[in-house]
Amino acid sequence: MNRLFYADCLDVLKGSEQKQEIEDESIDLIYIDPPFNSKRNYNVLFEAVDMSDTKAQKEAFADTWSNVKYIDQLVEIQRLHLDLYKYLANLDSLDVPKSTISYLTTMALRIFYMRKKLKSTGSFYLHCDPTMSHYLKVVCDLTFNHKNFINEIVWCYTGPRKTPRAFARKHDVILFYVKTDKYKFNQITISHKSGLHDTGKVGLYGSDRDNKEIEKRDEELKKLEKKGKILEDWWIDIYPTDRVRAESLGYPTQKPESLLERIIKASSSEGDVIADFFCGCGTTIAVAQRLNRKWIGVDISHLAVRLIYNRILEPYRNNNGRYLEVKSNIEVSGFPRDIASARDLAAGGKKGRIKFQDWVIEYLLDGVSNPKKVGDGGYDGYLTLYRDEKVIDVIIVEVKSGGVTVKNIREFIYVVEHEKAVMGVFVCFENEVTKPMLHEALLAGYYDQEAFGIKYPRIQIMTIEDLLAGKTVAHPNPSMFNITFKKSR
Numbered sequence: 001m002n003r004l005f006y007a008d009c010l011d012v013l014k015g016s017e018q019k020q021e022i023e024d025e026s027i028d029l030i031y032i033d034p035p036f037n038s039k040r041n042y043n044v045l046f047e048a049v050d051m052s053d054t055k056a057q058k059e060a061f062a063d064t065w066s067n068v069k070y071i072d073q074l075v076e077i078q079r080l081h082l083d084l085y086k087y088l089a090n091l092d093s094l095d096v097p098k099s100t101i102s103y104l105t106t107m108a109l110r111i112f113y114m115r116k117k118l119k120s121t122g123s124f125y126l127h128c129d130p131t132m133s134h135y136l137k138v139v140c141d142l143t144f145n146h147k148n149f150i151n152e153i154v155w156c157y158t159g160p161r162k163t164p165r166a167f168a169r170k171h172d173v174i175l176f177y178v179k180t181d182k183y184k185f186n187q188i189t190i191s192h193k194s195g196l197h198d199t200g201k202v203g204l205y206g207s208d209r210d211n212k213e214i215e216k217r218d219e220e221l222k223k224l225e226k227k228g229k230i231l232e233d234w235w236i237d238i239y240p241t242d243r244v245r246a247e248s249l250g251y252p253t254q255k256p257e258s259l260l261e262r263i264i265k266a267s268s269s270e271g272d273v274i275a276d277f278f279c280g281c282g283t284t285i286a287v288a289q290r291l292n293r294k295w296i297g298v299d300i301s302h303l304a305v306r307l308i309y310n311r312i313l314e315p316y317r318n319n320n321g322r323y324l325e326v327k328s329n330i331e332v333s334g335f336p337r338d339i340a341s342a343r344d345l346a347a348g349g350k351k352g353r354i355k356f357q358d359w360v361i362e363y364l365l366d367g368v369s370n371p372k373k374v375g376d377g378g379y380d381g382y383l384t385l386y387r388d389e390k391v392i393d394v395i396i397v398e399v400k401s402g403g404v405t406v407k408n409i410r411e412f413i414y415v416v417e418h419e420k421a422v423m424g425v426f427v428c429f430e431n432e433v434t435k436p437m438l439h440e441a442l443l444a445g446y447y448d449q450e451a452f453g454i455k456y457p458r459i460q461i462m463t464i465e466d467l468l469a470g471k472t473v474a475h476p477n478p479s480m481f482n483i484t485f486k487k488s489r
């Protein structure tokens with residue numbers, strides 16, 4: 001069974017007293033690409049559309065790591081691995097930014113548990129950048145033992161970027177460690193036939209100058225290929241995803257499939273288990289699936305998990321038998337899958353209610369949750385759908401976990417008008433819907449666009465039951481998959 005978790009990977013790695021989510025020594029290859037502790041914020045997945053509090057939303061998502069309370073985690077590391085603890089605690093007494101120590105502590109704890117999940121033949125790849133790679137290498141040396149360090153891979157890419165008063169920063173670092181010297185490794189020689197560096201050639205973005213640079217690299221590469229060269233630890237033949245039109249999903253940190261293909265082929269065989277504990281939009285998972293590996297993916301964002309689910313199933317859309325087979329082989333954890341567990345989540349106090357809202361908006365509706373958790377008078381989230389090629393419609397969402405009255409609908413209509421949204425979707429459980437609510441919603445009229453003579457109500461009341469059954473918002477263009485997300489760039 002392939003497994004997708006919506007969770008903090010630490011919770012999945014540790015499991016609970018009753019249940020270990022992932023067996024120790026069960027994984028063949030772990031690749032992770034965690035957020036880099038740069039000031040860029042990876043939780044901001046959307047360039048928000050034109051809404052009044054866009055700026056506030058962005059600010060609400062301030063840099064994750066500097067806010068993490070790391071002292072508790074440091075204490076936990078002291079119990080687990082004394083050397084790791086000493087390293088981090090000493091950094092704490094030096095002139096190293098607190099956000100860096102917070103980030104490293106957070107990572108160290110997770111890497112410690114990841115190592116436990118690896119088989120003795122297993123490999124670990126940590127994708128990072130030069131701002132953190134030196135600190136992270138020490139964390140890995142201590143966790144895996146410096147003798148188990150195999151490579152520091154330098155992935156060089158090209159693309160437009162102005163770096164004032166510096167050489168343009170154009171490489172990432174991938175640290176490669178193994179659990180023991182019994183590790184699996186398939187040597188790779190560079191060849192056009194491998195299809196690896198061909199992947200990015202179609203539909204490159206960028207200026208002519210960039211393309212010329214790429215052509216020059218291709219020439220260099222061809223010369224190497226003629227000699228049948230064993231791949232070295234600096235990779236110049238893989239284009240970043242935003243330059244590969246066919247692959248890009250618009251996820252801000254999406255990595256190219258050819259990069260993962262290379263790593264997976266080098267360090268695993270068919271049928272092996274591959275895990276990515278910060279899996280973003282699921283590049284590792286998609287490649288593992290294509291290369292007939294089993295996989296485990298974890299991400300803390302609802303949106304990422306939803307996106308991966310669609311990404312994995314997309315290639316089988318026209319083959320119903322295979323689609324159902326692949327689907328039935330994916331277990332998604334962390335979300336309610338039936339009404340009873342949805343009710344349980346909604347009834348779980350303030351925290352549960354917020355999780356419930358996020359689940360409805362981001363997972364069931366493919367929307368964006370409003371990070372400012374507001375009471376009545378605000379909105380819980382929004383969706384953006386293409387009306388046509390140029391115009392994007394904003395649809396406000398309100399989610400109620402209980403105690404709904406007709407007054408809520410009236411207030412919601414006011415919010416939709418105030419936010420100048422084209423429609424509003426009001427979500428609650430089926431048993432809460434009353435005739436006066438439906439009547440009030442109908443009085444709000446119809447969306448001004450008709451398609452094939454069909455009218456779309458401006459205020460749509462949808463039930464959790466509808467959404468779990470796969471019903472979508474009635475809109476002239478509802479099938480545009482994840483537009484809210486796709487418009488993020």
Ligand SMILES: C[S@@+](CC[C@H](N)C(=O)[O-])C[C@H]1O[C@@H](n2cnc3c(N)ncnc32)[C@H](O)[C@@H]1O
Nearest residue numbers: 008009033253254255278280281282283299300
């Ligand atoms: C750099 S992105 C990974 C991109 C991925 N390699 C791809 O190709 O799409 C990092 C991801 O880590 C996730 N993340 C951050 N903290 C996490 C945590 N504690 N547990 C699991 N996922 C986390 C973020 O939601 C984000 O999707």
